[in-house]
Amino acid sequence: MILSLALPLLQQAVSDTAGAYGHFPGIGGRGAVWIAAEVHLMFAAFVLGVPMFAVITELIGIVSKDSKYDKLSHEFTRLLVFAYSATALWGAMLLFALTTLYPKFWAHMAKIFSVSMWIYVSLFFVESFTLYVYYYGWERFRTGRAKWFHLALGVLLNAWGTTVMLIANGWLTYMMSPPKGVTAEGLPPGVTMWNAIANATWIPINIHRLIANAVFGGSIVAAYAAYRFLAAKTDEERAHYDWMGYVGNFIAISTFIVLPFAGYWLGREIYQYNQQMGITMMGGFMSWLWIVQAVLIGVLFLCANYYLWLGMGRIPGAERFVPYTKWMLLLLIVCWIAWSTPHTMIATRAELAAMGGAHHPFLNVLGVMSAKNTAVNLMILTTFLSFLIYRRANKETVVPWARTGTMIQGAMFAIAAGVVLFYGVYGYFVEAIVRIGFSVYQVLAVLACILGVSIIDAFIGRGAKSRGEIRWGQMPDRSQYALFVLAVTFTWLMGLMGFARSGIRQHWHVWEVMRDTSDQAFTPALGYAANMISACVLIFLSLVAFIFWLGSLAESAGHTEAAELRGVALPHGAKMPARGTAPVTGD
Amino acid sequence: MWKTNLKILVLALLVVGFYTTFAHIIPQLQSEVPEALALGSSVTPDQLVAAGEKIFNGAGGCTACHGLGTRAPNLITDYKGQGAIGARCGTRKPNMDCKAYLYESLTQPQAYIVAGFDPIMPDMRKQLSEDQIWAAVAFLESQGGTVDVTGDDIKRTSPAPAAGGAAPAPAGPAMTATLDPLKLYSEKGCVGCHQIDGKGGNIGPSWDHVGSRRSAASIRKKILNPSSDTTKGYEKFAGMMPGTFGTMLSAAQLEALVNFLANKK
Numbered sequence: 068m069i070l071s072l073a074l075p076l077l078q079q080a081v082s083d084t085a086g087a088y089g090h091f092p093g094i095g096g097r098g099a100v101w102i103a104a105e106v107h108l109m110f111a112a113f114v115l116g117v118p119m120f121a122v123i124t125e126l127i128g129i130v131s132k133d134s135k136y137d138k139l140s141h142e143f144t145r146l147l148v149f150a151y152s153a154t155a156l157w158g159a160m161l162l163f164a165l166t167t168l169y170p171k172f173w174a175h176m177a178k179i180f181s182v183s184m185w186i187y188v189s190l191f192f193v194e195s196f197t198l199y200v201y202y203y204g205w206e207r208f209r210t211g212r213a214k215w216f217h218l219a220l221g222v223l224l225n226a227w228g229t230t231v232m233l234i235a236n237g238w239l240t241y242m243m244s245p246p247k248g249v250t251a252e253g254l255p256p257g258v259t260m261w262n263a264i265a266n267a268t269w270i271p272i273n274i275h276r277l278i279a280n281a282v283f284g285g286s287i288v289a290a291y292a293a294y295r296f297l298a299a300k301t302d303e304e305r306a307h308y309d310w311m312g313y314v315g316n317f318i319a320i321s322t323f324i325v326l327p328f329a330g331y332w333l334g335r336e337i338y339q340y341n342q343q344m345g346i347t348m349m350g351g352f353m354s355w356l357w358i359v360q361a362v363l364i365g366v367l368f369l370c371a372n373y374y375l376w377l378g379m380g381r382i383p384g385a386e387r388f389v390p391y392t393k394w395m396l397l398l399l400i401v402c403w404i405a406w407s408t409p410h411t412m413i414a415t416r417a418e419l420a421a422m423g424g425a426h427h428p429f430l431n432v433l434g435v436m437s438a439k440n441t442a443v444n445l446m447i448l449t450t451f452l453s454f455l456i457y458r459r460a461n462k463e464t465v466v467p468w469a470r471t472g473t474m475i476q477g478a479m480f481a482i483a484a485g486v487v488l489f490y491g492v493y494g495y496f497v498e499a500i501v502r503i504g505f506s507v508y509q510v511l512a513v514l515a516c517i518l519g520v521s522i523i524d525a526f527i528g529r530g531a532k533s534r535g536e537i538r539w540g541q542m543p544d545r546s547q548y549a550l551f552v553l554a555v556t557f558t559w560l561m562g563l564m565g566f567a568r569s570g571i572r573q574h575w576h577v578w579e580v581m582r583d584t585s586d587q588a589f590t591p592a593l594g595y596a597a598n599m600i601s602a603c604v605l606i607f608l609s610l611v612a613f614i615f616w617l618g619s620l621a622e623s624a625g626h627t628e629a630a631e632l633r634g635v636a637l638p639h640g641a642k643m644p645a646r647g648t649a650p651v652t653g654d
Numbered sequence: 655m656w657k658t659n660l661k662i663l664v665l666a667l668l669v670v671g672f673y674t675t676f677a678h679i680i681p682q683l684q685s686e687v688p689e690a691l692a693l694g695s696s697v698t699p700d701q702l703v704a705a706g707e708k709i710f711n712g713a714g715g716c717t718a719c720h721g722l723g724t725r726a727p728n729l730i731t732d733y734k735g736q737g738a739i740g741a742r743c744g745t746r747k748p749n750m751d752c753k754a755y756l757y758e759s760l761t762q763p764q765a766y767i768v769a770g771f772d773p774i775m776p777d778m779r780k781q782l783s784e785d786q787i788w789a790a791v792a793f794l795e796s797q798g799g800t801v802d803v804t805g806d807d808i809k810r811t812s813p814a815p816a817a818g819g820a821a822p823a824p825a826g827p828a829m830t831a832t833l834d835p836l837k838l839y840s841e842k843g844c845v846g847c848h849q850i851d852g853k854g855g856n857i858g859p860s861w862d863h864v865g866s867r868r869s870a871a872s873i874r875k876k877i878l879n880p881s882s883d884t885t886k887g888y889e890k891f892a893g894m895m896p897g898t899f900g901t902m903l904s905a906a907q908l909e910a911l912v913n914f915l916a917n918k919k
């Protein structure tokens with residue numbers, strides 16, 4: 068009976084859906100767009116993140132006149148050239164997937180954003196040419212004022228890349244938080260394309276992605292360095308890639324520490340835009356996603372600290388800090404467990420009635436935000452402490468106030484931890500609306516500690532005596548595998564967060580403006596999402612491995628050419644006449 | 655080197671496999687698309703309850719808050735010795751029976767806030783159709799009470815079919831053509847949060863003398879984009895006002911309301 072009554076609605080739905088969706092074999096249209104978008108995004112994050120520190124590293128090289136930084140920057144950029152093509156290819160695949168599988172939706176987007184799409188493409192061209200001049204002009208612009216011109220090219224490369232990202236972010240955030248009054252037919256009078264781009268979640272996403280790109284780029288570069296370390300044939304090579312891995316990991320973890328704060332801001336904006344969307348994200352069917360996220364971030368913290376602790380083995384004087392690491396490990400594990408404890412238990416109605424709600428009588432204590440915020444802030448503090456002792460390991464301070472300064476630093480840690488714990492416990496005794504505000508105090512205490520301790524540390528190390536040079540290259544192989552785990556986990560985490568951001572729209576292409584009327588309009592469970600994320604991660608990592616291999620081929624070619632030009636014996640035994648110094652790619 | 659490559663490959667697969675497995679062993683929740691039920695006048699209570707249970711646990715997203723008992727009262731379990739929602743709904747609000755109270759709670763959630771909770775519930779008409787809302791009411795009544803929702807309730811509150819026999823929209827509040835600001839005040843749910851002459855909710859600022867505080871342009875902006883600013887003293891409720899009035903009001907209705915408020919000096 069219900070079916071017969073629903074017939075007019077079904078006919079309407081069929082009419083709405085006609086011509087709106089294409090067909091993709093096997094995984095369906097949504098799956099195809101999912102993979103194309105995610106892999107494109109992973110490459111895009113890489114090619115946006117790496118230029119940031121390529122330029123910073125080049126600048127350090129110019130100022131310090133230390134050629135190893137210039138070499139490092141050049142090596143970063145070589146990875147970029149190959150990754151750039153992959154980004155463009157996957158972007159084209161995404162575009163074709165959208166136009167053929169979601170034509171009606173894409174027509175809506177094109178109607179609103181057509182001008183920005185042309186600007187986007189134009190900037191992509193400009194960015195590509197800037198990259199090629201930046202990379203291929205490395206030798207031509209090596210010295211004097213030309214080097215500064217080269218650095219300016221790098222800055223420009225970042226500017227183009229960031230602008231491209233801002234435009235694309237405008238499109239995707241529009242799907243989440245369109246301006247008021249928008250309909251499936253387009254923008255209402257008085258609302259411009261700029262209003263659609265600069266929507267409620269645009270700025271927080273921009274900030275979040277900018278930081279996340281640096282994190283991601285750092286971790287992939289560290290993995291590259293780890294691979295080259297393991298493949299190295301000489302001590303010199305091993306030392307270089309050990310150092311490169313450390314730098315990549317340092318960038319990834321230090322920027323990662325501030326990422327949760329950008330995430331809080333984004334979440335707050337989502338709540339402000341639409342309470343329902345915010346609740347779906349944090350308390351609705353997606354609530355378990357944050358448990359998976361906690362597990363991943365716990366692995367990141369553990370691996371990052373493990374890498375640093377192993378690294379202390381190659382630093383003379385670090386042995387005096389080693390006894391503390393087991394306590395830091397214990398704290399990290401306890402915090403990880405607390406953070407990963409679910410708040411809401413999924414249960415049948417009978418079980419809910421027996422428990423008197425959806426909370427487990429014991430686990431509930433750990434599952435609430437008071438415990439989770441406390442745990443994550445303590446993990447951040449612990450990781451910062453690891454960095455600090457790593458940095459301090461081979462230094463013997465000489466300033467007269469060194470002991471007082473160290474005691475002040477210790478007090479700062481103690482105060483920050485005390486504030487975090489105090490508000491964590493106090494949170495159990497106040498209403499939710501008050502408790503939410505406590506996370507701000509906890510975060511501020513941690514940030515203040517990081518800032519204050521870092522400033523003191525910069526001054527306390529002035530004129531410090533060395534307890535011995537860092538023995539770069541003398542790292543156990545397992546440390547490099549920790550870098551791989553970090554890279555895989557960051558990549559997986561990126562896919563997971565992409566699902567969270569996109570999934571909270573549920574059955575809307577554009578939130579409350581354009582419904583998804585396809586047979587794949589439902590938002591899948593985490594198991595299915597995990598399969599898709601893993602597929603994307605494996606595709607991306609396979610292609611990155613291929614790119615790394617290409618990079619090594621280019622380097623070999625560069626070595627061979629240089630050797631030929633210098634008249635060095637070639638592998639086949641031939642010898643070419645020397646013709647002076649020649650550009651050496653990757654040397 | 656092939657040994658190292660193999661080790662890296664195995665490590666990557668193990669890490670990816672671990673995360674994938676973990677995501678599979680936790681509860682698998684899928685967000686379903688709200689169904690257009692099209693329940694007719696001859697629908698039975700059992701059919702309503704069955705449809706309502708699906709909405710409560712699925713498309714309605716109700717369990718996000720009402721399944722816990724912290725953000726909002728738990729509706730399935732006992733609350734302060736008053737029983738589940740079906741048992742307590744008839745006595746919750748004076749002179750209002752269970753059915754009317756539950757319907758009001760879903761469509762004008764700010765009209766009555768249970769003591770100790772924040773006014774965070776959205777108007778469910780934004781995402782559920784009338785028959786879905788009534789099905790949810792029937793399901794809630796079945797939790798310790800008597801189901802008295804009928805097909806006539808659905809018929810009474812559903813918007814009339816558009817000319818040409820097209821099917822009604824699956825969700826969204828009823829749109830009428832009235833230009834009477836006081837009717838709009840009541841019909842669009844403004845009464846739930848704003849007071850006029852001492853009547854109405856007090857979640858948002860009173861509409862008395864609003865014209866002396868805001869210009870017509872400011873009032874229009876605030877209605878269309880509630881998050882554009884927050885009236886002093888109401889910061890706690892920032893973000894509460896729905897941003898959908900631009901689509902709920904016709905242009906003429908919006909201007910009628912703006913003129914009315916701007917003149918309330």
